[in-house]
Amino acid sequence: MRRGLVIGNWKMNINWHSAIALVDGIVADMPAVNADLVVCPPYLYIPEVSARITDTRLICGSQNIAAHAEGAYTGEISGSMLREFDCKYAIVGHSEHRKYYADDNVVVAKRYRQAIASGIVPILSTGDSLAQRKQGTTFEVVAKQIEDVIDIAGIDSFHHAVISYEPLWAIGTGRTATGEQAQEVLEFIRRLIDSKSPEIAEKIQILYGGSVKPENAKNLLAMPDIDGVLVGGASLDTDSFLKIYSSFQN
Numbered sequence: 001m002r003r004g005l006v007i008g009n010w011k012m013n014i015n016w017h018s019a020i021a022l023v024d025g026i027v028a029d030m031p032a033v034n035a036d037l038v039v040c041p042p043y044l045y046i047p048e049v050s051a052r053i054t055d056t057r058l059i060c061g062s063q064n065i066a067a068h069a070e071g072a073y074t075g076e077i078s079g080s081m082l083r084e085f086d087c088k089y090a091i092v093g094h095s096e097h098r099k100y101y102a103d104d105n106v107v108v109a110k111r112y113r114q115a116i117a118s119g120i121v122p123i124l125s126t127g128d129s130l131a132q133r134k135q136g137t138t139f140e141v142v143a144k145q146i147e148d149v150i151d152i153a154g155i156d157s158f159h160h161a162v163i164s165y166e167p168l169w170a171i172g173t174g175r176t177a178t179g180e181q182a183q184e185v186l187e188f189i190r191r192l193i194d195s196k197s198p199e200i201a202e203k204i205q206i207l208y209g210g211s212v213k214p215e216n217a218k219n220l221l222a223m224p225d226i227d228g229v230l231v232g233g234a235s236l237d238t239d240s241f242l243k244i245y246s247s248f249q250n
């Protein structure tokens with residue numbers, strides 16, 4: 001049985017004051033659910049968030065990680081820096097980063113590799129565009145996003161990784177994939193991993209992301225291959241975020 005996982009990606013939202021209120025609210029009301037709950041604040045807020053969640057069940061992650069260990073990479077944050085502030089997870093290859101900063105599969109793989117080298121669990125983000133879905137190339141696109149990482153980091157690294165599928169047409173659009181649409185792709189991802197390592201396929205957590213809300217979380221989490229969700233907009237509200245987390249209960 002794989003453990004459930006809910007990741008809150010705050011993206012570049014909320015000010016300092018609201019960030020503190022949000023994290024304190026989550027900790028105060030966090031129900032006893034047998035799943036892990038992670039928040040990924042903007043880098044600047046990570047030290048404060050980490051300090052506030054020490055000795056709680058809430059976990060801190062980051063929205064990205066540098067592709068290099070150290071050096072002249074202006075604006076980047078390394079895995080060892082994230083570790084200093086107790087970040088346990090790092091999202092790599094989010095579609096917004098692929099789109100606005102031109103991260104290709106190779107750069108994503110290097111970020112992923114740095115996470116592994118730093119003892120941080122990478123959340124390898126994959127996804128198709130609406131055009132790709134219409135062309136019927138969803139599986140091909142997602143397979144390439146994963147295989148390019150396997151080529152560079154090796155399949156064994158997936159013992160310590162999470163994969164998420166976040167269709168671009170569902171992110172921030174209010175248009176969620178149905179449980180069946182998400183399941184179809186997540187099952188495909190698990191089969192792809194199974195073809196390289198049945199052991200990893202059995203245990204790797206695979207998440208769905210894209211307009212996850214309290215109203216649709218239960219249905220998504222009921223699917224056999226959906227081990228958790230990556231939440232953007234709804235993670236900025238304590239109540240919505242905790243309702244999504246509570247969807248694991250029954």
Ligand code: PGA
Nearest residue numbers: 171172209210211232233
């Ligand atoms: P959203 O973001 O929940 O706001 O659609 C999800 C994501 O970025 O994967």
